[in-house]
Every structure is written in C-alpha cells, then in structure tokens.
Amino acid sequence: MSGKVWINGKFIDREEAKIDIFSHSLQRGSNIFERIICYEIEGRIAVFRLDDHLDRFKNSAELIRMQLPYSRDELKEAVKETVNINKVRNPYIKMSAHFPSDELDVIPPDNLVQVAIAAVDILAMIQQQKSxxxxxxxxxxxxxxxxxxxxxxxxxxxxxxxxxxxxxxxxxxxxxxxxxxxxxxxxxxxxxxxxxxxxxxxxxxxxxxxxxxxxxxxxxxxxxxxxxxxxxxxxxxxxxxxxxxxxxxxxxxxxxxxxxxxxxxxxxxxxxxxxxxxxxxxxxxxxxxxxxxxxxxxxxxxxxx
Ligand SMILES: Cc1ncc(COP(=O)(O)O)c(C=O)c1O
CATH class of the missing domain: 3.20.10.10 (D-amino Acid Aminotransferase, subunit A, domain 2)
Incomplete structure (x- = not known):
C-alpha cells in the first residue's frame, strides 16, 4: 500500500506508518476506528456524512476512556486534507486512534494517543482482496x-x-x-x-x-x-x-x-x-x-x- 497517512498532524509515507508490536492497542485490542466513503460529484470529492462519522469516532473514544488529542473540527480538516493529498480513485477513508505505548497492564501506561487517517481506493481493495x-x-x-x-x-x-x-x-x-x-x-x-x-x-x-x-x-x-x-x-x-x-x-x-x-x-x-x-x-x-x-x-x- 502506498500513499500518505496523516499521523498526529503530519503526513508520512504509508510504508513508514508503523506501530510497536507490543503496543497496548495491538496487544489488548484498544484501537478505535471509522471507515468513511467518498463520492465523486461533478469532478469534486464529497465525503458522505463526515460529521456523523466523527461524532461516532468521538463517542467510541469516550466509551473506552481514550482522550482524543484533536477536536472534531481539527479531525474534519485532517480528513479533507488526507483525501486531497492522496488523490486516489474511489476514496475510502480509514481513520483510527490507538494507544501506541508498550503495555504491561490492561490499562494503557500513559495518555499518549496516535490518530491515523488514510485514503485508499476501495474498489481496488475489494478486487485485490476478493472481498x-x-x-x-x-x-x-x-x-x-x-x-x-x-x-x-x-x-x-x-x-x-x-x-x-x-x-x-x-x-x-x-x-x-x-x-x-x-x-x-x-x-x-x-x-x-x-x-x-x-x-x-x-x-x-x-x-x-x-x-x-x-x-x-x-x-x-x-x-x-x-x-x-x-x-x-x-x-x-x-x-x-x-x-x-x-x-x-x-x-x-x-x-x-x-x-x-x-x-x-x-x-x-x-x-x-x-x-x-x-x-x-x-x-x-x-x-x-x-x-x-x-x-x-x-x-x-x-x-x-
Ligand atoms: C458491527 C457493525 N455493524 C454495522 C455496521 C454498519 O455501519 P455503517 O453504516 O456506519 O458503515 C458496521 C460498519 O461499520 C459494523 O462494524
């Protein structure tokens, strides 16, 4: 997978977007996520019900006691920027937030949270993965x-x-x-x-x-x-x-x-x-x-x- 991923305010190459294999979210499943679809309308890209997805994302965070370091408006801008920078066909937004720190206990060791946003070609993925x-x-x-x-x-x-x-x-x-x-x-x-x-x-x-x-x-x-x-x-x-x-x-x-x-x-x-x-x-x-x-x-x- 190529493309740019937004991670805590910075764009990096997808290949560089790595996570510690012993991080809390990987070991304990404490990663929250959203999948958001876009449609092309007269040459412009429209994100479908972005506000509702961001509300659900915020709600997921609250339910697992994760403090998201970004406001809804900041995330909204980040989503738009990610779509614009990646310029993929049939954009599908993958958005997640996780506790990146190494874990020992069931409770995350600190309040560090990493938010990641990518825009991928959904049709290509469906075909590649024979979904x-x-x-x-x-x-x-x-x-x-x-x-x-x-x-x-x-x-x-x-x-x-x-x-x-x-x-x-x-x-x-x-x-x-x-x-x-x-x-x-x-x-x-x-x-x-x-x-x-x-x-x-x-x-x-x-x-x-x-x-x-x-x-x-x-x-x-x-x-x-x-x-x-x-x-x-x-x-x-x-x-x-x-x-x-x-x-x-x-x-x-x-x-x-x-x-x-x-x-x-x-x-x-x-x-x-x-x-x-x-x-x-x-x-x-x-x-x-x-x-x-x-x-x-x-x-x-x-x-x-
Ligand atoms: C368990 C579950 N139910 C229902 C849905 C459908 O939700 P949505 O229409 O927001 O994609 C999803 C997809 O995210 C899901 O994971």
Whole structure:
C-alpha cells in the first residue's frame, strides 16, 4: 500500500506508518476506528456524512476512556486534507486512534494517543482482496455464536476488540457455504451481520432491530430517514429470528456496500432470489442522494475543496 497517512498532524509515507508490536492497542485490542466513503460529484470529492462519522469516532473514544488529542473540527480538516493529498480513485477513508505505548497492564501506561487517517481506493481493495463486498446479492446464515452483550462489551464503540467476534461469526457463516453471518442477540432476536446492519420488508413495512445490541450504523440511520421521506413505514424494534424466513425482502446496510440485498437465509430463498421492489426503490433514492441530486440531503455531503 502506498500513499500518505496523516499521523498526529503530519503526513508520512504509508510504508513508514508503523506501530510497536507490543503496543497496548495491538496487544489488548484498544484501537478505535471509522471507515468513511467518498463520492465523486461533478469532478469534486464529497465525503458522505463526515460529521456523523466523527461524532461516532468521538463517542467510541469516550466509551473506552481514550482522550482524543484533536477536536472534531481539527479531525474534519485532517480528513479533507488526507483525501486531497492522496488523490486516489474511489476514496475510502480509514481513520483510527490507538494507544501506541508498550503495555504491561490492561490499562494503557500513559495518555499518549496516535490518530491515523488514510485514503485508499476501495474498489481496488475489494478486487485485490476478493472481498465478499463484490457480490451484488448475498446468501446469509443465522449462526450459533451470539452477539456481544452490552453489559460485557461496549457494542456501541467501533473498537477493534469487538471485531474478533465479527471475524468468528463470518467464518462460521462461510464454513456453512454462506457469504455473511446473521448474528442473534443474547435474547435470541436478530441483531446484525458481522459488520452490517439488517433490515426486512414485510407487506410494505420495513423493520430493523433497535439499537440495544448493535452498532448505530450511519447507513442504517440514512435508510431510516430516506424511507420515512418516501412514505414507507419503518419500525425499529425487536426482530424475531422467524421473521427472516417470512420476509418479502431483506437487505444489509454498511458504508462500503450501501444497501446490500439478501436473497437467501439458510436454505430459504427470499423473493425468488430477486432484489425486491422496496430495496430497489431505496437504492435508487440513495444513489440520487450520493450524486448530489436531492437537495434536501446535500447536508450529508462534505466537499473536500
Ligand atoms: C458491527 C457493525 N455493524 C454495522 C455496521 C454498519 O455501519 P455503517 O453504516 O456506519 O458503515 C458496521 C460498519 O461499520 C459494523 O462494524
């Protein structure tokens, strides 16, 4: 990987952006992160919902008692500068903060925090890594491993330690021949996928799990608002596992995949294996917004210059 990385106010070559292998964040998983997508609109680069990502980043820091050495405005400028300096196609911003000091105890030895920001070409990465994200539709498996419980892990934080559970969830799904995992919460209701939120459509009404057990996805929040504007009812509530089998449509949402249709849950084919009408309408509206063609939502686009 080449390019320039912003680290605590300075740009350095990606190859030089190294971390001590015995640092607290690597050894104990105390790294927080965000992934932010950009869209090219009439020759300019727009960052999608940058303020919301920065709010979530700040919130992740608070939840793990990390003191970020930069304000939201300073980070906003740093993100814009990083996109502008790297000039990659299809920019995708990787942003993280970690405790770089050598560790002995579970608590970091000092307050030193390193913030890193990079802009990479997401399409190139998807192709290089043969990521499942290349698939237009998905087969999912409801797996046996349960979602982390909010009483034992900060599920609202995008912190690396939580993603070991996601990794094992996706392995379990892929071992069973599926593309992605659907994870149930400790009460047996639907929670989310390994790194995506989930929605179902039944009789024209959309339902999605409430926020008790899951990460508050920015795409999730966007879809709820867009659907409401389109006159589609959205319920944020407990979603029972059996509702997945009976759904007319299912889709996942995440920054890198937007609205990602699911055509099979375990052995049950959804909507004859076709992308459903509501999913398609939402997708069309989403695409309009990210092309800057819906004035109401231009507030979600931060141009880098
Ligand atoms: C656990 C988890 N759930 C849901 C999401 C989707 O969130 P977003 O739409 O903000 O990308 C992500 C992605 O960051 C995630 O890691």
């Amino acid at each position: 499942t994200r290349i698939k237009p539709t998905l087969k999912v498996k409801v797996i046996s491993q349960r979602k982390l419980h909010p009483n034992t892990a900060p599920v609202k934080a995008k912190v690396s330690a939580n993603y070991l559970s996601s990794m094992l969830a996706k392995y379990e799904a892929q071992d069973a021949g599926a593309d992605e995992a659907i994870i149930l919460d400790c009460e047996g209701n639907v929670a989310e996928a390994s790194a995506e939120n989930i929605f179902l459509v039944k009789n024209g009404v959309i339902a999605t799990p409430d926020l008790d057990y899951i990460l508050s996805g920015i795409t999730r929040k966007s879809v709820i608002e867009i659907a409401g504007d389109m006159g589609i009812r959205v319920e944020e509530r407990k979603v029972k596992r059996d509702e997945l089998d009976e759904a007319d449509e299912l889709f996942l949402t995440a920054t890198s995949v937007k609205i990602w249709p699911v055509i099979q849950v375990d052995d049950k084919v959804i909507n004859d294996g076709e992308v459903g009408e509501v999913s398609q309408r939402l997708n069309n509206e989403f695409n309009k917004i990210i092309s800057g063609k819906n004035e109401k939502y231009n507030k979600w686009l931060t141009y880098t210059r």
